[in-house]
Amino acid sequence: MAYKPPTRAGATVYVWSNYSLQERDRRWKAVRESGAKAGFDCIFVPLGDGIDARYLTQLRCSSVVLPTDGRPPIIIADRSSSNTWAPEPWQTSREWSEPMAEALLELGMERARIGVAGLKGGRVSHVTSIDGVVNHGAFAAVMRRLPNARFEEATDILGFARYIKSAEEIASMRKAVEIAEAGLAELAAAARSGVDAAALYARVMARMLELGAEYFPWALTLGMSDGSDAKRFTDPPLGRRLKANSLAQTEMIAVFGTQIAEEDQAVLLGPIPEAWKPVVARQREIFDEGVKLLTPGRSCAELLEFSKSVAEKGGMKAKVRLVGRGAGDDGPVIGAMTQPDALKELTVEKNTLWLWRPTVTGADGKTRFTWGGTVLVTEKDGELLSKRAHGAISVA
Template identity: 30%
Template sequence: MTPVFSLAERDRRWDLARTFMAREGLDALLVFGEHEDAGPAPVAYDTWFTNGRPGATVVVTAEGAPVSLLPGPMYIMDHLESSRRGETMWIPPENLRPARSSRTIVEALHASGLDAATIGVVGLGSHMPWHPEGIIPYGLWNAVLTALPRADFRPVDLAFGQLILPLGAEEIAVLRRSAAIGDAMVEAMVATAAPGVPESHVYAAGMAAGYRQGTLPAAMHLWSGPDVIAAGPPAWGQRPQEPRTLADGDVIYAEVFANFGGRHTQNQVTIAVGDVHEDFHRAALVARAAYDAGLAALRPGRTFGDLVDAMHEPIDAADGWPFLIAVHSLNPGLSVGKGRGLFSRIPGTEGYPRIADHPAFLPEMELVPGMSFAFEPNYAYGRHLAHLGGTVVVGEDTPIELNAYTAQLLHARGDAA
């Protein structure tokens, strides 16, 4: 049976937000949501309040339903049609507004008597990795500040993000469904990959599996080659060129982003095509050791910094090099593991800018049951990289491992097209 969010889940969230407002001395919250096609790690706190289409700006006060300012009339038509079909909508029609410009924000705050209020803002603070200095446009925010000179606006992004990181029981059920969809996407990719197959066919197989499961996964990251060191969308998705054709000895690196009901999961994928270099297997052993160390450290009462340090112990002890971070939070994407300056270790990087080490972000954050994380340990010997992992949740006693399938080096089993 497909899990859904009930009105009890709605009330749990709204009550939690209002408890937060009272604790922080806030009269209201002003919550900005990123565009619905934002891709991986979207800033979508608006949907936490609305259970609706991403991209709204939400005003939350101490009583009543939030007011949802929408990007355009099509959002209202979607709400109307969903209501007509019998779906339970969290925001009533009278609390919808057909625009989210600075003018409509000011009007909504004025209508709620908030001209001189203390208002917590989600959208001004850091949202890693894409928005380290916030998502609110300068022109919009300058107009709001000019129109409401007596209001006290306070960034609350990090505090509110940590408030909602522990998922409720209904959210974890939805997260499990998202993780299962991610596994199905990877299984389709493994079944398709083979020498002679364009990597675009592997990409298409994975995305199609996600669509068939009844959701809209974000565009995945995918690269392939015998010794490729890269991450991100495939080159043929960015420039006019032919997709690469797989060959024996290649590996496929992919990061698969499943999204079901606004709960996000990630699969970190390395698929061996035929006989691959032995160093891939060696690197996978180090990455798996880091994954297992993370499972052992993911316990209530410990800190995110403890988790990061535990995952890096086997990484630091080996004689190759790590590619990217080993772990970050999900739902929302908030805490980020430490990174190493990597370019000095890759041949052929002369002339490129150096990348400095960076510490973990929010290392002091306490681990609480219900928090979800992307475990993505990676390791390389020379140019032979293994990247594996998936979504893990802090349990009451032991971790809840949702994507064990991709916590290993996978092997293609497809046939050439």
């Protein structure tokens, strides 16, 4: 018997939900087929795995049971939530374990093999969440209701579906990059000696929200051009003011259509020091080489070897960060701390998106330069979606 929600209901929070029904069907088909190939009777996205649930529903807070035999899913949604992808979800308020269990029972999963997304960190999704993201209490209650079912890890089923982007997702990422670069332009226009750093942060955020971005904190490292007094902020930097030769190193993050763009840019209040020039040139050299390597079929292990090969030259040291991008906590992650086993059999694929961000430190050990942006892997090579010129921005 289908779960009946409580009579009380509350207002829901608006989220962007403009992907087409064709996009919904593409995602459901990809997850169904991968789940069936892995031998699962259904894919279950429980409470807690908000990223994967939103991927399948476009809802702010939901849970999904997607049978792999082609039947439509049952979607449990928060309060009065619904949209074109899920016009009639089972709605709940604060009780989640009961409707999730009832959804599984309604679909005949009493003795099924159930693939659970978000149960632990995956290879290309939830990569920083080693112990998973599911709400343990609600999930444990569901397992007690279905004692004869087998609940097994299936994070990679959703992860690899998310890894390859559709035309609609790529268009959203292009828009996210455009918004992030507009945020950088706003920062460069307003950054002056004496400006309150917290007000500057808020002004940049406001500009990105005006252009349609979802709220997502961007990171700002404030210090001096010689590398001193540096501190990283992900909220407005209260009590700080810019001054001559201040260096604002940004990780400008904009989210549009769930796609998360990050554009890394140094903004300096003053002329570019001579000591920076060879460091910037070396960073540009590594950046361009890396973009050329982002081609379909290339092994991620080869990219890790590339990151090691550029680690030091002429007294300058480089650390690279190459990360799969999408709806959040994406991978693979390739950098100095990456273990080769984590990349085993992983390859770059057409229509994947990446953040490419090398950092080079000068021979003096103080001068440091980072510049990065979003790269789309096309049929033949990597396409840098960022439109701004490479280099530091000098503000008088």
